[in-house]
Amino acid sequence: MSVTTYYLEMTDPRELNAKPCPEGFSVIEAEEKEFRFNRYLYQLVGEPWQWTDKLKWPDREWQDYAERDALRTWVAYYRGAIAGYFELEQQPDGDVQIAYFGLAPRFVGRGFGGHLLSCALEEAWKWAPCRRVWVHTCTLDHDSALGNYQARGMAIYRTDTEE
Structure with a gap:
C-alpha cells in the first residue's frame, strides 16, 4: 500500500478562510505546560490514526518535547468535554508548524474541525515572528483532513509517496 504525504502552507494571514465557532465549542491554550496532558491528548486524538511513534517515549522525553518554549498547546472543548487539540511549534527560521491537530473520535464529523483549524492558523500567525504556517498530512489521515x-x-x- 502506498502512502502519500501532503505538505501544505499559508504564507499570508489574509489567506485564512476562517470557519465560525459552533455553539458550545471553545478553544483554550494550555498555558501551564504539563507533558502528561500532551501525552493524553496525543493518545486520545491519535489512536484511530495509528499515531504510535511517541507512545514508547519515557516521561523524560515527553517532558523535553512538550514543556519547551518552542511548543504551545491548545485544547478544544465541547460542552465541557475534550473535543480535540492542536500543538504549534515555532521554528528557528520564522515558520510555525502545526505539529499535531485533530479531534477526539466522538467529535469527528460534527463540524468542529474547520473552526479548530481556523483557531490553529490564527494563533500561529499571532506567534511573532511568523513568516509562514505549515503542516503535513497523509492518506492515512481522515478523508476530510486535506480538504x-x-x-x-x-x-x-x-507531496511525497512511499510504498
Whole structure:
C-alpha cells in the first residue's frame, strides 16, 4: 500500500478562510505546560490514526518535547468535554508548524474541525515572528483532513509517496 504525504502552507494571514465557532465549542491554550496532558491528548486524538511513534517515549522525553518554549498547546472543548487539540511549534527560521491537530473520535464529523483549524492558523500567525504556517498530512489521515486544510486557505507545496 502506498502512502502519500501532503505538505501544505499559508504564507499570508489574509489567506485564512476562517470557519465560525459552533455553539458550545471553545478553544483554550494550555498555558501551564504539563507533558502528561500532551501525552493524553496525543493518545486520545491519535489512536484511530495509528499515531504510535511517541507512545514508547519515557516521561523524560515527553517532558523535553512538550514543556519547551518552542511548543504551545491548545485544547478544544465541547460542552465541557475534550473535543480535540492542536500543538504549534515555532521554528528557528520564522515558520510555525502545526505539529499535531485533530479531534477526539466522538467529535469527528460534527463540524468542529474547520473552526479548530481556523483557531490553529490564527494563533500561529499571532506567534511573532511568523513568516509562514505549515503542516503535513497523509492518506492515512481522515478523508476530510486535506480538504479542511485547503478550505481554510492552505496550499500544497510538496507531496511525497512511499510504498
